[in-house]
Amino acid sequence: MRLPVFDDVLAARDLLASRLPATPMWSYPVLDEAAGASVFVKHENVQPTGAFKVRGGLTLLAGMTPEQRARGLVTYSTGNHAQSIAYACAEYGAPCTVVMPEGASEEKVRGTRGYGARVLLAGADMAEAQKAAEALSDEFLLVSPGDTPELMAGVGTAYLEIFEARDGLDAVIVPVGSGTGAAAACLVAAAVAPRCRVIAVQSASSPAAHDSWAAGHTVERPNRTVVEGLATGRGFELPQRLLRSRLAEFRLVSDEQIRTAQSVFATHAHTLAEGAGAAALAAVLAAPDDFAGQRIAVICTGGNAPKPEIAALA
Ligand SMILES: Cc1ncc(COP(=O)(O)O)c(C=O)c1O
Numbered sequence: 339m340r341l342p343v344f345d346d347v348l349a350a351r352d353l354l355a356s357r358l359p360a361t362p363m364w365s366y367p368v369l370d371e372a373a374g375a376s377v378f379v380k381h382e383n384v385q386p387t388g389a390f391k392v393r394g395g396l397t398l399l400a401g402m403t404p405e406q407r408a409r410g411l412v413t414y415s416t417g418n419h420a421q422s423i424a425y426a427c428a429e430y431g432a433p434c435t436v437v438m439p440e441g442a443s444e445e446k447v448r449g450t451r452g453y454g455a456r457v458l459l460a461g462a463d464m465a466e467a468q469k470a471a472e473a474l475s476d477e478f479l480l481v482s483p484g485d486t487p488e489l490m491a492g493v494g495t496a497y498l499e500i501f502e503a504r505d506g507l508d509a510v511i512v513p514v515g516s517g518t519g520a521a522a523a524c525l526v527a528a529a530v531a532p533r534c535r536v537i538a539v540q541s542a543s544s545p546a547a548h549d550s551w552a553a554g555h556t557v558e559r560p561n562r563t564v565v566e567g568l569a570t571g572r573g574f575e576l577p578q579r580l581l582r583s584r585l586a587e588f589r590l591v592s593d594e595q596i597r598t599a600q601s602v603f604a605t606h607a608h609t610l611a612e613g614a615g616a617a618a619l620a621a622v623l624a625a626p627d628d629f630a631g632q633r634i635a636v637i638c639t640g641g642n643a644p645k646p647e648i649a650a651l652a
Contacts, residue, residue, distance in 0.1 A: 339576050342487040344529040347494035347522065353400040354393060354492065357429070360499045361385065363635070369606040373622050375629040378507070379607055380500050383615055383641030387421040387449065389567075390496050390519060390639045395422030397492030398481065399430040407432035412478035414438070414471040416464060416515075416566040417446030418614075418640050419483040424455035435478060437471040439463050443566060443644035463561055464570050484516030484574025494522030500635050501531045508632040509535040509586075513617035513639055514547045515568045517577030524584035535586035539621040541568045542590040549573070551581050551588050564593055567614030567640060591620040597650065599623055603638065604651050612643040 363380045370377055382390035399407065410433030413423050420436040427434035434455040438447060439462060450457050460470035472480060483489070496519075500510060510527065512520040520538040527534050540548045541563035550556045550573025561571035581588075596613045599620035603609040611619075618636035622629050 339485055340487050341576065341579060342491045342494070342525065344525055346487065346491035347498060347526055350393070350397040350491040351495045351498060353397055354495055357396055358385065358393065361496070363500060363503050366607045369602070372602060372606055373629065374626045375622065375631060376633045377622065378504055378633070378635045379609065380496060380635055380637040381609070382496060383609065383611060383638050387418070387425050388640055388642040389418035389421065389615070390493055390637070391418045391422035392425055393495050394489030394492035394518065395426035396429065398486065398488040399426040399432060401488055402430070406479060410434065410478045411481050412437070412471050412474045413481040413483060414464065414467040415483055416569055417442055417450070418567055418642060420446060420450040420455070420457070421453065423481060424450045424453035427455065428453045433478070435474060437467045439467045443642075445644050446566070446642055449642070465572070482574070484518060485576040487576065490518045490522045490577065493519050494526050496637065497523045497526035498530070500637070501526065501534070504633070504635065505531070506633055507531060507534045507635050509537050509629070510635040510637070511537045511539060511618040511621050512637055513568060513614050514538045514540045515570045515614065516574045517547045517581055519637070519639065520585065521577035521580035524580050528584055536584065537621065538581065538585055538588045539617045540588070540590055541565050541596065541617070542592050544569050544571065545590055546570055546572050547574075547578070548588045548590055550578050551585065554582060565596055565613035565617065567612065568617060589621045589625070591617060591624050595620040595624045600643070600647065601651055609638060610641050610643055610648070611638050612640045613647060615640040
């Protein structure tokens with residue numbers, strides 16, 4: 339597996355330029371007051387698929403040969419990677435099969451099918467969905483959601499936009515499932531904002547990436563979070579390699595703290611965030627003293643909240 343480099347992120351930006359406009363980054367005085375810091379919210383929730391992952395899917399498809407696209411792709415996902423690959427395959431005319439765990443949110447399954455992908459529901463969690471996807475790898479090109487350099491280069495473009503929009507940031511905070519977003523943030527920060535700390539966040543109920551980083555090698559852990567997008571039971575090798583050398587800190591928050599942050603996004607920032615999209619803000623609200631008076635970017639990675647999460651905001 340080849341580690342992506344900063345030039346790959348620059349190339350991805352060129353590939354994406356005609357398909358995705360830069361997303362906005364806003365600050366909100368009442369949110370700043372609640373957090374005790376200057377908080378810049380990067381709004382990936384307004385991407386066409388409702389999440390940052392689409393940057394990776396389009397970058398992957400753009401770089402494929404016509405023969406590779408014609409063969410078709412298979413991948414596995416709890417939902418946003420699924421929609422990203424399905425969207426990109428539709429844009430490039432490639433057949434797409436996505437295996438999602440049986441408990442995947444209705445909205446994300448519908449969204450993925452909406453882009454024309456074949457969705458198979460298999461297994462209780464990502465590990466079982468992965469096995470079902472691997473069983474189709476003779477027929478289709480298997481795309482790992484975590485260990486694919488093009489996906490990382492693509493999502494890195496969000497961090498280029500962040501650092502170009504604001505200088506002098508003290509920290510950028512990134513939610514982690516497989517770790518592609520946080521690893522890409524590290525890559526970009528090292529090149530254009532070396533003084534900015536990249537802080538990763540995961541749910542304490544699914545700490546595989548956190549524990550892999552702390553251990554210095556990939557580990558498996560129980561995967562009990564209700565927060566789709568952060569729900570993975572193992573570390574992924576490629577992002578972990580970048581995180582190991584460049585990440586400043588890795589924090590854990592509870593699912594309850596994530597829920598609270600979703601609510602604060604709704605009441606203080608006019609934003610519907612799904613759980614994973616609110617995890618970065620949760621890390622700030624959970625430890626305000628650590629960020630007091632600082633300039634921090636939190637990435638709202640997605641807005642695809644399932645109905646029960648929306649209902650719980652009321
Ligand atoms: C909304 C959202 N945020 C964060 C993540 C975690 O991203 P990564 O798997 O790149 O660590 C995901 C993963 O699917 C996601 O859907």
